[in-house]
Amino acid sequence: MQTAANMTIPATLIPGDGIGPEIVEATLQVLDALEAPFAWERRQAGVAAIDAEGDPLPESTLDSIRTTGLALKGPLTTPVGGGFRSVNVRLREAFQLYANVRPARTLIPGRYEDIDLVLMRENVGGFYVAHDYYIPVGDDPRAVAVSTGINTREDCRRIARFAFEYAVRHGRRKVTVVHKANILKALTGIFLEAAREVAAEYAGRVEMDDRIVDACAMQLVLDPWQFDVLLCTNLFGDILSDQIAGLVGGLGLAPGANIGDKAAIFEAVHGSAPDIAGQGVANPVSLMLSAGLMLDHVGRQDLGDRLRRAIAATLNEDQVRTRDLKGSATTHEFTAAVVRRLA
Numbered sequence: 035m036q037t038a039a040n041m042t043i044p045a046t047l048i049p050g051d052g053i054g055p056e057i058v059e060a061t062l063q064v065l066d067a068l069e070a071p072f073a074w075e076r077r078q079a080g081v082a083a084i085d086a087e088g089d090p091l092p093e094s095t096l097d098s099i100r101t102t103g104l105a106l107k108g109p110l111t112t113p114v115g116g117g118f119r120s121v122n123v124r125l126r127e128a129f130q131l132y133a134n135v136r137p138a139r140t141l142i143p144g145r146y147e148d149i150d151l152v153l154m155r156e157n158v159g160g161f162y163v164a165h166d167y168y169i170p171v172g173d174d175p176r177a178v179a180v181s182t183g184i185n186t187r188e189d190c191r192r193i194a195r196f197a198f199e200y201a202v203r204h205g206r207r208k209v210t211v212v213h214k215a216n217i218l219k220a221l222t223g224i225f226l227e228a229a230r231e232v233a234a235e236y237a238g239r240v241e242m243d244d245r246i247v248d249a250c251a252m253q254l255v256l257d258p259w260q261f262d263v264l265l266c267t268n269l270f271g272d273i274l275s276d277q278i279a280g281l282v283g284g285l286g287l288a289p290g291a292n293i294g295d296k297a298a299i300f301e302a303v304h305g306s307a308p309d310i311a312g313q314g315v316a317n318p319v320s321l322m323l324s325a326g327l328m329l330d331h332v333g334r335q336d337l338g339d340r341l342r343r344a345i346a347a348t349l350n351e352d353q354v355r356t357r358d359l360k361g362s363a364t365t366h367e368f369t370a371a372v373v374r375r376l377a
């Protein structure tokens with residue numbers, strides 16, 4: 035999406051659960067300081083929406099995203115083992131947000147230097163399509179657990195093409211396809227096969243190689259610089275994106291974008307962090323960087339770059355950091371420091 039510099043852009047804002055409202059408010063403050071062009075429609079989802087409207091994904095929220103095609107979202111809590119189905123997964127399905135883009139870049143030197151990876155996760159298939167159930171045997175209603183994943187050739191081609199197009203547009207040299215085609219021969223074999231077909235169209239422009247997921251996980255620790263763009267099935271992408279977040283300092287520094295043909299939802303990689311919710315100590319950088327991706331998406335990379343520079347200067351030159359990064363700043367203090375950098 036491209037837009038003129040002075041246009042207002044309607045966008046849906048979902049504060050979310052746990053630390054969501056705290057980091058969303060922090061992000062709004064830096065977007066205001068940037069004079070970002072978004073006109074927000076505030077809507078609820080998740081546990082907050084059950085409390086307010088009796089439904090974890092109210093129709094009013096879906097309607098808003100249908101209209102705006104653009105959302106910034108705080109994390110949403112999903113009950114473990116039972117309860118309602120993940121609203122995150124439902125949103126990705128509802129708007130066919132098939133590409134989950136999760137960059138990991140070194141912002142704070144010291145751990146691994148010069149990391150610059152982008153993970154592309156297939157976002158609507160695999161083991162997330164909810165064929166996950168128990169079979170009763172005798173008096174045990176949960177004697178057998180079954181999960182079936184689904185990957186279609188069309189969906190695999192779609193995410194592969196997205197990854198290669200992204201590589202071309204962003205000057206990336208290589209796409210590494212991550213799979214487990216030695217064991218999940220059909221489910222991830224089709225993913226590898228489709229990626230190879232698509233890669234052939236980009237021969238000479240973008241390299242392709244592949245890794246079995248377990249080997250990839252180890253190599254990401256030993257030598258992450260050998261990778262550039264990682265193209266993953268849904269579950270492997272979920273796991274490896276937390277791993278690459280760890281390479282650059284943790285979940286407090288990991289942004290994400292869920293992109294489809296008709297809508298895009300921007301959110302941090304992390305969840306609602308119930309262990310620190312309400313304490314005012316959450317790191318808002320992941321969501322701020324997600325807002326940066328949102329600015330890039332609407333053609334305002336100038337503002338996205340300013341935001342990224344202000345965050346880097348706050349962390350490194352001002353040495354203002356939240357607790358997860360071994361600092362002592364509260365969410366509010368960190369946000370105020372970024373706003374000062376933007377002044």
Ligand code: NAI
Pocket residue numbers: 053108109110111112113122285286301302303304305306307308309310315316317318320358
């Ligand atoms: P989590 O990502 O919420 O937390 C894992 C650990 O990282 C916790 O110790 C937490 O305090 C810390 N952490 C996460 N974000 C942080 C931040 N911004 N600043 C400082 N520390 C931070 O993962 P967890 O605990 O497994 O999940 C909690 C809930 O979030 C679950 O209901 C889960 O389903 C949901 N979730 C939602 C996601 C989304 O909305 N996209 C993504 C991942 C999980």
